[in-house]
Amino acid sequence: MSSMAEKIRWGVLATGGIAATFTTDLLTLPDAEVVAVGSRTPAGAQAFADRFGIPRAYGSWQELADDPEVDIVYVATPHNAHFAAAELCLRAGKHVLCEKPFTINLAETLTLIDLARERELFLMEAMWMRTNPAMRRMLEIVNEGQIGEIKSVHADFHIPGPFAPEHRMRDPKLGGGALLDLGVYPVTFAHAVLGMPDAVTSWAAMTPEGVDETTGMVFGYDYGAVAALTCGMTSVSPVNALVSGTTGHVELGPLFFRPDAIRLHRAGEQTQVIDVPYAGNGMGHEAVEAMRCLREGLTESPLVTWQDSIEVMTLLDRVRAQIGVSYPGEEHV
Ligand SMILES: NC(=O)c1ccc[n+]([C@@H]2O[C@H](COP(=O)([O-])OP(=O)(O)OC[C@H]3O[C@@H](n4cnc5c(N)ncnc54)[C@H](OP(=O)(O)O)[C@@H]3O)[C@@H](O)[C@H]2O)c1
Numbered sequence: 001m002s003s004m005a006e007k008i009r010w011g012v013l014a015t016g017g018i019a020a021t022f023t024t025d026l027l028t029l030p031d032a033e034v035v036a037v038g039s040r041t042p043a044g045a046q047a048f049a050d051r052f053g054i055p056r057a058y059g060s061w062q063e064l065a066d067d068p069e070v071d072i073v074y075v076a077t078p079h080n081a082h083f084a085a086a087e088l089c090l091r092a093g094k095h096v097l098c099e100k101p102f103t104i105n106l107a108e109t110l111t112l113i114d115l116a117r118e119r120e121l122f123l124m125e126a127m128w129m130r131t132n133p134a135m136r137r138m139l140e141i142v143n144e145g146q147i148g149e150i151k152s153v154h155a156d157f158h159i160p161g162p163f164a165p166e167h168r169m170r171d172p173k174l175g176g177g178a179l180l181d182l183g184v185y186p187v188t189f190a191h192a193v194l195g196m197p198d199a200v201t202s203w204a205a206m207t208p209e210g211v212d213e214t215t216g217m218v219f220g221y222d223y224g225a226v227a228a229l230t231c232g233m234t235s236v237s238p239v240n241a242l243v244s245g246t247t248g249h250v251e252l253g254p255l256f257f258r259p260d261a262i263r264l265h266r267a268g269e270q271t272q273v274i275d276v277p278y279a280g281n282g283m284g285h286e287a288v289e290a291m292r293c294l295r296e297g298l299t300e301s302p303l304v305t306w307q308d309s310i311e312v313m314t315l316l317d318r319v320r321a322q323i324g325v326s327y328p329g330e331e332h333v
Pocket of ligand 1: 015045079181
């Protein structure tokens, strides 16, 4: 890796929508440099490199991973390819920031984490929500007991689509479905506030392609709390999150994963609006955190720990087993 005083050198793997948004934010960070991009095709890599002024463009993931002047690779493929792309980069000795959901299933997540641990490399799920100012402030408020004992979490994330049958949101081969793409946010939110549930109940309306279109989940906690979570890809929802406790509640949203303010209601008091602005598109915060970890020699981020990703993937697997979504090549969920 480049020395502490130098910029961290990023490689971007895949050239789709989120790769462009993330790269835009990365280019605003003074201690980051985007030095290379890798795509399935040379033309795709070159077009992305031209668009963002990236010096090196590779028509294969391996060439990107083998570039000695790349410190960390950001993986932004469809879900189904996260594992193969991240594994290839770790095996080539690269640190990795990998898009959400971390992988298709828990088994893949465990394999990646073992590999990172064995090779002493940094690995982080790009669950940007957990690094964003609003989420961090909300967790402080909750953990300080400002709204008492937490009794419930509500969160929704629906988008209207529509998506063509071959779109990655609908294609089982690409890990389609609302749960892995959108539901991962409400699940991660509830997990961050309440931890691992003791009971999970879920139901989904399915698409003709056999993935979940609209999904509801109830998580139960024996200590006396509940989470009610929904996601979907054919409707319009507020995309809010609400944490309720014995003495108040805190609300995030719309776009609870990236609001610029949160509302704190405490019984008998006026609502406080707390400003927690995000920078750029809100994706630079996870990059800042990844670079802080690299400079401090950490292999995992305390904001998005390996155990967090393991537990969220465990929950996603459990929900998928209940709603009957499995992906090609999976022996079991
Ligand atoms: N954090 C966020 O807010 C956020 C938002 C949106 C998406 N995401 C995540 O980011 C990932 C990508 O989403 P996206 O919306 O950017 O998708 P996208 O626009 O379809 O782009 C995905 C890119 O991956 C590559 N690719 C396409 N099909 C592939 C395949 N079959 N195998 C391997 N690579 C393939 C392509 O790049 P090349 O042609 O260069 O190979 C494509 O441009 C998803 O896992 C999603 O969950 C995160």
